[in-house]
Amino acid sequence: MTKPVILTGDRTTGPLHIGHYAGSLANRLRCQDSHEQFLLLADTQALTDNAHDPAKVRRSVIEVALDYLAVGIDPARSTICLQSHLPALADLSMLYLNFVTVARLERNPTIKDEIRARGFGRDIPAGFLCYPAAQAADITAFRATVVPVGADQAPLIEQTNEIVRRINATAGHPVLPEAQALIPEAGRLPGIDGKAKMSKSGGNAIALSASPDTIRAAVRAMYTDPGHLRVEDPGRVEGNVVFTYLDAFDEDRAGLAELKAHYRRGGLGDGRIKARLEDILQTLIAPIRERRAALAQDTDYVLRIIREGTEHARARTEATRRDVIEALGLFRL
Amino acid sequence: MTKPVILTGDRTTGPLHIGHYAGSLANRLRCQDSHEQFLLLADTQALTDNAHDPAKVRRSVIEVALDYLAVGIDPARSTICLQSHLPALADLSMLYLNFVTVARLERNPTIKDEIRARGFGRDIPAGFLCYPAAQAADITAFRATVVPVGADQAPLIEQTNEIVRRINATAGHPVLPEAQALIPEAGRLPGIDGKAKMSKSGGNAIALSASPDTIRAAVRAMYTDPGHLRVEDPGRVEGNVVFTYLDAFDEDRAGLAELKAHYRRGGLGDGRIKARLEDILQTLIAPIRERRAALAQDTDYVLRIIREGTEHARARTEATRRDVIEALGLFRL
Incomplete structure (x- = not known):
């Protein structure tokens, strides 16, 4: 029997902290045998609100990969892969943007909250408004049916499934599976100062590399x-x-x-x-x-893990892309 | 001396007509020796308002290519290439979406007019609102400095140049060139019924294949x-x-x-x-x-032309993508 596919990952904006451990990494360790697990180093998504600081996004790719390996993610059982190096994801993102309206994206409660939290006002980067479509591309490209998200992100999975249903309806048959949000029982860990969100930039986090x-x-x-x-x-x-x-x-x-x-x-x-x-x-x-x-002493090893994982993920995501193109009857050279 | 690069193309939504000939094809024939010319079969862009009818977009790829070759576009001097098969374009599109705000896209006069003309109202497909960023990706990926557009589309070139300036500013050096709109002296040819726009769907066009x-x-x-x-x-x-x-x-x-x-x-x-x-x-x-x-009897030949042109275009656009990634200091595996 094939294992259910689970897609997880982190925006590469800094090293991970114990909030990530409690909220998601511990669960990923548990899923290594029960699921086919992909961990996405989400550098493309990190840019949607960090385009002014691409260097931070770049540096954090290795930091997050180090955190994954250090907590016990086993590359033999889980696939660590790099979002920006999976061309099918950008391709499907652009396609899916045609299957969702601007009004629908603006109504998304997660996006609304995050726009408010980031103080974007009317000056939202278009990439930020559009990231639910990109996330739908990530989820569907891996054919993930289980996606662990915080309770506040559940609307993003609903958005993904809406796009899936529209693609399937246009194709006339179910080419993509719908996904289910896996919401952890424990809520998000607060910062050490009691503020709702633990974050490196907030100075209220304990990094997984803390002395x-x-x-x-x-x-x-x-x-x-x-x-x-x-x-x-x-x-x-x-x-x-x-x-x-x-x-x-x-x-x-x-x-x-x-x-x-x-x-x-x-x-x-x-x-x-x-x-x-x-x-x-x-x-x-x-x-x-x-x-x-x-591991930080052996960057070559870490790069090799990312490279191999990305190759494996590329095969998977390209196959899905071909399936979607085929199902919609788009041109294939 | 290297020739200036000119990017032209057509959305693949149907065969071309004499309005295209007068408005752009005739000029492209003149540019075959003076410019390095790329003709983009814009099937990805065609989907931004035809996602409900992907079959039409697919069929029209060959139709438009046939029109190009039939009017005298010479594959030895001009490159005919297929947008959906150039992954750098989707990749750069997603990147550029982070360098333009939703408010800016909504202010674009071309987009405003087209939203009105298509009767989208609030139900604009997100891909349609975002297509100026995709067009910026097309133009810059080829390093085109000359882009023939109708007078009503000039704001799209301004939008491209704004993104170029933001990318160059973030990179700290001019990695991408700005482009110039080349607006034909003669305006758009009206339909045979006198309506402003000649279009196949309007039934007021004379196709280039008309009997x-x-x-x-x-x-x-x-x-x-x-x-x-x-x-x-x-x-x-x-x-x-x-x-x-x-x-x-x-x-x-x-x-x-x-x-x-x-x-x-x-x-x-x-x-x-x-x-x-x-x-x-x-x-x-x-x-x-x-x-x-x-030519329609020899589809293999037409496919070969598209395939070879797309290969050539792929090398060009991938090189630009690498340059941009490098200049912004993003991660490269």
Whole structure:
């Protein structure tokens, strides 16, 4: 039986952090045997709001690939590939733009939110407005039927499926499969300052390559319960970043439940819960950091992995492109 | 000295007609020695407003190529190539979309007019709104500096040059040349019914493959001066389609001036001027129709011409794509 195809990936705008680990990388490790998995280094998509800084997008390609390999993505079981080097993706993107209206793109709630978050106003780069069509190209080119996305990105999968249905209707038969959003149970990890989004540019992230000192400092600076002034006071667990992180990373669920109860009734200082979290994060990150540092010494190896993965992905995506061209009855030389 | 590069082409939505001949094909014949000329069979662009009918777009590829060869485009001196088979074009299109805002595309007067003419309203296919970026990709990928366009399309060249300037500014040096619009002195040829636009779908065109009978019927049905009821009445030359066509095709300029004077003062019947025009059109079209019919028997030859031209164009456009990627400092595997 063939395994279901899963497409994941990251915009190459900087090294990944523990938010990526909790939100997606851990799940990708679990999917390596159950799924045929493609990890897209999304440098083309990164440009849709970073066209002013192409150098950052370039540098980050290797950074993200290093993160993938360091956390344990196994190139023998998962395919790491580079978006800009898969011509079928641009080709299908341009084609799909004819199967979606401007009004529909503008109504997309994800795009609306992101336009607001980035402060684009009326000066949205056209590439940014159009990226749902490009994402539909990515998903369908791999014939992915499972796409892990945050809850806020589910409308993008709906958009993909609308395009799929229009292509299939024009072709007169189902040439492309629809995809399903796989939304993680745990929400997005907040920044260490308690802000909703952990991001490198926001200075509130812990990178997967963070040094022991950086991890320690980050945990010490972490937002807890501002009302929890003395050890003996009852403390709040909800919105307390240390507990949110413990929820994400502490595998001793019983111990954690007890800790929460203790914190709530008072008598447990922030230092104690932070020490526990720091210990867990140091243990999680140490081997990743080590492997990452070793791999960073061997760029040739990393490039070879990307090159081979991209070759494999090229064959797959070109085949889909041919299928679509054929099904729509377009010209083939 | 290298010749200037000129990019021309046609959307593949149907066979060409004498309006194309007067407006662009005749000029392309003149450019075969003075310029390095590329003729783009624009099937990708044709889809931006014909996604519902891909079969028409496919069929028209050969039709337009036949028209090119039949009028005398010489594959040894001009390159006929197929847009959908030049991956650098889609790639550069996607890149350029990041260098133009949605607001800027919506302000483009050509796009505004065409959206109105096609009755798209708010339901513009995104590909249609974005086609100026795709056209910028076409022009720059060939490093064309001369682009023949109708007066109504001049804003598209300005749009291209804006993108060129933004790319060059981001790169820090002039990687792409700006292009100049070459606007023909003669305006667009009206339809035989006097309507502004000659089009196959409007049923008011004379195809380059028209039979003698069709040409005769078209000239007989041609719009003249509705006030010119009797031969002895003075007639109007302005807005009289027969004279507009004579202006475009009659090489005996002195004879034509005399004919106009005679018509204006009265005593010259519509039959006489129509006979003259018919004679000219029969003489123009007969050899084109003959060559076209012969070529249509040899599809393998036509396909070979398209294939070889596309190979040549691929080398050129890929080189430009690499230059742009390099200049922007994007990742290259």
